[in-house]
Amino acid sequence: MQRAIASGVLIAGLTGFTALAPAAAAPVPGAVEHSAPGADLSLDPVGSHRTDIFDEGAAEIVVHYSARQQTLVVNAAAGTIRVLDSSDPAEPSELFELATGGIPSADGSTVPAGGTANSVDVREDGLAAVAVENPNKTDDGWVAFFDLSEDEPTALGAVRTGALPDSVVFSPDGAYAVVANEGEPAEDYSVDPEGTVGVIALPSTVEAPQQNAVRLAGFHAFEDDNLPEGVRVYGGREDAGTGDPEFPVSENLEPEYSAVIGSKAYVTLQEANAIAVVDLASAAVESLLPLGTQDLMNVPADVSNEDGSVNIANWPVETFFQPDTIKAVEIGGTEYLLTANEGDSRDWDAYSEELRVKDFGQDGVAPLCESVAEDFGMSVEELQADENLGRLTVTSAQGLAADGSCYEQIYGFGGRSFSILDTSGELVFNSEDEFEQITAEAAPEFFNSTNDESNFDNRSDDKGPEPEAVEVGRIGDRTFAFVGFERIGGIAVYDITRPAESEFVTYFNNRNFAVEDLSAGVADAGDSGPESVVFVPASELNTPAEGVAGMLIVGNEVTGSTTFYDVHSDLLAAEPSEPATPSEPADGSEGAPAEDDGEDAGAAPVPDDEAPSTVPGEKADSGSSDGADAAGDRPGALPRTGTDVGVIAGVGAVLAMIGAAAIWLARRSRG
Template sequence: MPRALVSGLLTTALVGITALAPAVTAHAATARAAGAIEHSAADPALTLDPVGVHRTGLFEESAAEIVVHYAAQQQTLVVNAAAGTVNVLDSSDPADPQQLFELDSAGIAAADGSTVPAGGVANSVAVREDGLAAIAVEHPTKTEAGWISFFDLSGAKPAALGAVRTGALPDSITFSPAGDFAVVANEGEPAEDYSVDPEGSVGVIALPDSVAAPEQDDVRLAGFRAFEGDALPEGVRIFGGREDAGTGTPEFPVAENLEPEYATVIGERAYVSLQEANALAVVDLASASVERLLPLGTQDLSAVDTDVSDRDGGIGFDTWPVQTFMMPDTLKSVSIGGSDYLLTANEGDSRDWDGYSEEIRVKDFGTDGVAPLCESVAAEAGMSIEELQRDEGLGRLKATAANGLSADGSCYEQIHGFGGRSFSILDTDGAVVFDSRDEFEKITAEAVPDFFNSDNTESSFDDRSDDKGPEPEAIEVGSIGEKTFAFIGLERVGGVMVYDITRPDDAEFVTYFNNRNFGVEDLGADLDAAGDSGPESIVFVPAAQMETPAEGVAGMLVIGNEVTGTTTFYHVKSDLAEDRPGDDPSAPGTEQPSTGPTPTDDPAPTGSPTDGAEPTATPTSTQAPAPGPDGGSDDDSDDRAGGGPLPRTGTDAAILAGIGALLAAIGAAAVWLTRRARC
């Protein structure tokens, strides 16, 4: 055989293997970020193990936001707002998610005679168990009416079915548990200059039984005009409209002001978060009307330890004379023991537009024409106003100038901040059954003290204490065996908190996992090593809805991370249940997990969050050693006798061993062929 041919065959073989090997080793190395944080209560009921990741390669462009799972085809749908589309991944093997195709709504004809234009932005997605998928599409001019586009995913290839028109800025969409309605939160945000401020609304869309698009007549919008004037419940924040911005006098100021954010459905009603208004709307689906508005109250920081300054030189928990609005983003519903509950991720969100901003730092009260703080506020803290407004005190805390002013307008008699820094469990009247209070910040202070309250684009210390702390953003519920769990994503420092909520009035911390590499300072500069940041949404998939769950895997958690543009798949490991395909197909989904144990008759707290017991479990924390110069660990206590990195285990090890054997065989063959060529 000619030597050139031998060389060519060898080169071809090695290139083929080289192209394959990085895909295998990179997957094995990057699913779990170097230095990932795992911090648990004693003997946790479940653990999280990141096994696979899909990367868009885009940083801080919202390339992985809302995620949903379509069990029949083992597909995961991911909103890619950067592209304005929805990516569809094959997640039959969560260790190796692969993009199959994308759903692009541009060019779809709508039932009202319009066409979804290029430049429309996909904000949310939902999928029914029969393969009917719906995408909320924002108009290129966000203050104009948007669309809901529909696709059929049940066949070998996806098919566009049509679209209907909805309200301005459809921000989220969810299906009712029975699949007969789609509920759309039409946020109706103002233009940046407040020249236009459309009314917020909740779209109620009657869906056909078949996999088909509804007609425009099937769309009804539930608005808020019935709550104008004296009909508005006390505690619902109405502020910062066109009148405050000086751009007009609206005929319906309440309807323009309320901005639906997220929805969940219980029976015949939808519950919708009105984040900036610090309230929930209760919508009757049959009549497509808003029945009630439920104000959500405040977190009382005079009774809850909080770090409120990024200039206090460390982690400084203390109490302060501040009432901070809960302002939930995502909410979910769950039935436990025959009772229905709402779970809220209390992120906090201010109105901060060019035409109007409510934001002010506490130290700026009394400056630039803003009324000062009343002396009574400082007296409550046992300080002077000057001491209270120092940077190391309350001075740096972001607050609102829209609330707390005395009746005569002379001074602010109450400081109001943004976000509860917690998650809450509410009954369907909005009363608080449980609130995590200061637990998120205290747990992260133990788990990752060097990067406490870090921002989500750079690894920093104490950067967000003055501004909503960890910012709980995403929330999900799921049942394993007889227990029900809440999964809460922290937008800033990152990671997911897991709580056992089987007793809703006595929820308990289980574990915290943060798949972020804090050794990377600028996450955008090294996305491959950065891990995950900015969890925007979470979906729990029971083991019975997975294709081939491994031993000990009770479900799958999928997290869309908007900052790093990653969709990460976790095995949820637990011995609470041994669900497998072929078991009871009524395993819980993401809206209504199955009934768990009935709560005890202990009285539950009501109203705004109040004092509660500190968690009694003793947390334990582990952090993977940082990689050394050779790619191994700086901590050589677990190294093999010969040094170097630890061996891989399981499937990855088998694959890599096979590749090694194949390379060795190719090498041996090449030597033999070379010798023959010389003969």
């Protein structure tokens, strides 16, 4: 498998990292572009609608209504949906807002003015659905419906759904709306509503459904001993000391985001590190798919914000994938799921699982087992130092030895990656450490920056770049994934036409890192905190320019901006590529592997008794059959571990660019 991540340049520069020239709308000064050699696709920001509202969710979920060339944007700050005229993406303009307050619901209630709009989707005929959270989030919410097919929008009514409806998506045929009712607890755990998945049968005409069209798929079937091993259930009211629930699993599972393909909905249960499979016809949860962990002894990461460098290294930690957004796609006759592995924890007033590695052994928390450090070649004291693992945020809910004496395994949050799964939950591809490698090359001075300040290494001790959003788009006979990073920002594009051999193509970050404090300079900051991404094919645009294969729309919650990109490519006129075939699962995960035919199987996990002892800055051999995954020698890997920031920003950037390109060419020549 070849995964090239060679160096690119900022747009105005021929070599090195030169800032972009200022532009009236987009891109912003300092925007970053970084591509693999020979990349045949690029992103060009052409326009942006800005609210200049900082970090209040003024631009979150976005969807596109092609029939009227409108873009719908969730404005959580106002609890409304902003509708933009995006017929000319270089000059998007606001048309109107959809307010849900006062809309009568089919159950006899009324959507209150204080409800929060969390999500939106629109059908081809103009039927729009808005997920509305109750002002008291633990009470049932609503889905409100609008008719956008005419010049003036019309509120059609609403239906009641479960607690905290966090996302709503239409099935591709428009027959159903699927609502992920997250059911988060109250801060004091006085109430913890059950999570459910709402399946709403929709009229074929543009009108609101009746209340009897709403069915809630719950998790009662997985109580007691029926929960699959690997699904995290923890930290409910019993752990918080506020009650003994009759249905602890159902209260614990919190649906986050849905994707629909065929007759099924696939719903992420982020904190539980699993996916629920829902049959739409019966509105029942058929199965739960545990996602396993990513072993940082095989897949390196930068785990400290106090090590003074980019230090993407191996550590004795396993991290839960915990995806947020999920999308579904069919490639070569096989259905796949794409997940953005952001990571999340339970951190409430009455119960929190979060602690740092240095907190083990402190304030009543059991210590680390000596074997964890010894097997790694360190003492516990060394391992818990801030420049090593001490700062990493991990969980206290898993890893404790059976006798409660010490933690025998460290578990962290988030894969810092995106994954491709088959519909049985088997891992086909995982981007592993590539996002940190890419951003270390593209913006070395702002590696793992947070999204409200421009800084260096701030998020390494948490979840790194935090992949939040994922989208799928087809261009010609090729299929691409677009992944948005919540913290450092930007969109990474991968060619996933052959899913098991998915390859990085390009990365674009329309952020002005010269703005240090985004709260004070949001108008000049560009884009930060991408929450959602939408691809619109050229066939659905008014008059795309030559070479424009589609439009990408990104909603940025921190900067309150909605930015429109031309997707440039000559692939529409290119020769057809080799057809995709069903792909093998990837390795390096604790999830159960699918059947292996022995061809191009990739790297196998290292058995526990053969795990290498690795020191910070080294990259472990992950067991590749040809040795290509050894330190600095994995296809596409960048030689960027333990490098001082000053060197990275100067001559080292140019040398790394040349070296990475040479590595890529050498790997290509080997086939």
